[in-house]
Amino acid sequence: MAAVTTAAVDAVSSPDLELAKQTSALTVQETTPEAGTETKTAQLPPHRSHDPQYNMKRSDPFMFGSRYLDQGDDVFEFNAWDHVETDDAYKEYSEQQFAMQRASPVSEFDKNRFNSDPARFWNLFYKNNTANFFKNRKWLQQEFPVLHRVTAEDAGPQIVLEVGAGAGNTAFPILANNKNPKLKVHACDFSKKAVEVMRSHAEYNTDLMQADVWDVASEELPPGVEENTVDVVLMIFIFSALSPLQWEQAVRNIHRVLKPGGEVCFRDYGRGDLAQVRFKKGRYLEENFYIRGDGTRVYFFEKDELARIWSGVFKAGAPTNENNNETCDNAPDSLPQEPSTTKEPQLFDVEELGVDRRMLVNRAKRLKMYRCWMQGRFRKK
Template sequence: MIAPEKEEEAGCKDETMSPDVPGQTSASIVLSPEELDRLSSERPLVSDFKRMKLEKEAQKNWDLFYKRNTTNFFKDRHWTTREFEELRACRKFESQRLVLLEAGCGVGNCIFPLLEDDLNIFVYACDFSPRAVEFVKKNPLYCPERCCAFQCDLTKDDLRENVPEGSVDVVTLIFVLSAIHPEKMKLALQNISRVLKPEGIVLFRDYGLYDHAMLRFKACSKLRENFYVRQDGTRSYFFSKEILAELFEEAGFQPVANDYVLRETVNKKEGLCVPRVFLQSKFNKTSQLQSS
């Protein structure tokens, strides 16, 4: 089952992570000759019919994921304020209320630690899965005065129906864009741009090229270059920093920071140590997209 690889904080309780290794990129990941040959020679084996079916049923598959795992799969993300100082530093004055959009909020593993830690923050939180949004609303920490959760397909539902245009200071996009079909990623970023303030910032973290989860996939799981389907029907894309930068720039953003983070997942029980590659980036909005 590949699902426990969905992010670095998922799955087994006996796994520990090494500290981030600054200054290293995916070029530091040494692949074996066999791995290089396999990646270069693999051709997608998934039929066009199955690819279209997976796209059509994407929401259902994520809803089933949350039905099976409820709120127990991902750990709370207490690391966001450490990794992204903008969550504090982007205020122009100390008493300013920060308005944040968590795009792809899941069951609230990011937003609730932020709401507990920062009393002067308002969070809009959306997710593809209606079930995930219901879990957010049922959380004892959910308060409509400080948080507004709603279901949204970032690739087609206009965020402005729930979030005022140009009202958001910061967008967090954490392990979300990789689940979207590559041809629709730009649509999601343009949608996000419409609710960001001028010079607003997107804080991004997701799977990097040659992450261990990517190397575990077989050819029968490959949908297209760097894009794979898991056994549960959910999908994941693995980004190079060059492709990510190009994607954001085409959507009207300018890179502030964009680099790989290397970590190791250690499973003491199994005696395993595997390399993880994530991409951590920050992008400023540079142009106001026309309203449509």
């Protein structure tokens, strides 16, 4: 089951590296019994087995793994379980943490500092963490079958746009598995350092890939990308790096570059994820939006919230100034709850939108840790 439990940890193109290291160490390890040694592995259902011979691999793009925790199971039998709802103790602890975070928000000075130039902090992040990126993440094509189609030998001309943070994390694996001689991958990031790292990568080939600096929430389109030309857009742990004030422009930009019927492959953080719950004092910007210790920003999404955003239902009356210094507690109208009444066509059909919940277990310390990610496929109307 290692392929299932490590997939999302490997996917983290964000500065939760320490958390990722801690959780990745808890991954179920595949073991093969020594010759002549009898084990109970073979008697286990495939999704409960450590043995690679019986270990089920994911095929459904919204299956998220298949190790279910049934009533009567020993929680500490394995290191990870899929599709596990948080228990009452964790929910109570989370709410206590959220209350503490709201009571001790980021200072007004720091809020302006972090919001005024987010790319600066991502540049520093990539400068310090270059070696942690550009791994071959095989889970991408398991979760998003459209990547099999565009990389097939007979797929014909295809354009894939990957949008950072951490662009290249999906672009290079796509190229590694590509059999389509007419595929072109554009990898764009708002961090100059990330683009430098991509261009210096041993597998960077300008015949197949183009890496550029581009802010998805700007008013410009990516260099070399025209409207209505892109087949697939990959947004893997990037939307959470944006301020809520940037969401609308970002979604409209993605809508502009995609062909009619083009697809967005999306994965990001969900509300209540361990990374959110663990934030201490002085990290809260506004509801579900935080500053990490390295100065990068991260948002934790609700499922219904994402469905509204990608359908094109944006909040009415939200400030347009990215450097607005009001928090949700001090200015309840900054993110109003009423949807916009503007009569506009729906931007995307929400084809799939799921919540990937996973419980990681530290068997030595008898601890349970809950991870939560959002995953979706959105198709341009």
